[in-house]
Amino acid sequence: MRRDVFQAIADPTRRDIIGLVSHQTLNVNELAENFDMSRPAVSKHLKILRECGLLKIQKKGRERYCHADLEKLGEIAIWVHQYRRFWNTSLDKLEEALKEDQNNKPQ
Known part of the structure; x- marks a missing residue:
């Protein structure tokens, strides 16, 4: 499925995620701590943001770090x-x- 940036910002949780990672790079667990939902639910939001080109996820060892790519x-x-x-x-x-x-x- 091809996603676009409008799908990314359509959800308030994804807008909040963008806001958080636009100020600092966070690992997935740090990011998930900001939301009252399961880690798999947060991961689904991260996947959509990544597919839309607004989020980059970089692996360092066992950790995955998220940072914003706001050009889109x-x-x-x-x-x-x-x-x-x-x-x-x-x-x-x-x-x-x-x-x-x-x-x-x-x-």
């Missing part, structure tokens, strides 16, 4: 930007209409 979040920024332009334009038009309506009201 640029795809979300691009997507959001097009809607930001739409909403800014729409809200500007609404503001103009409200000002015009206010100016046309009898005093």
Whole structure:
């Protein structure tokens, strides 16, 4: 199954994981301690993040360390930007209409 960055951020647990590993590299056990769920459940979230390209897992001895690779979040920024332009334009038009309506009201 091909996953994308939008699937990764769709879940609040995965967003929290991204937030944690964006500040520091953590091993899987340290990461799992931050969540009230089983370690296998956390591992499933890590797998999705890795498949989406937002997480790198590096083996050192018996430990697996997770660190963020946030370059893919640029795809979300691009997507959001097009809607930001739409909403800014729409809200500007609404503001103009409200000002015009206010100016046309009898005093």
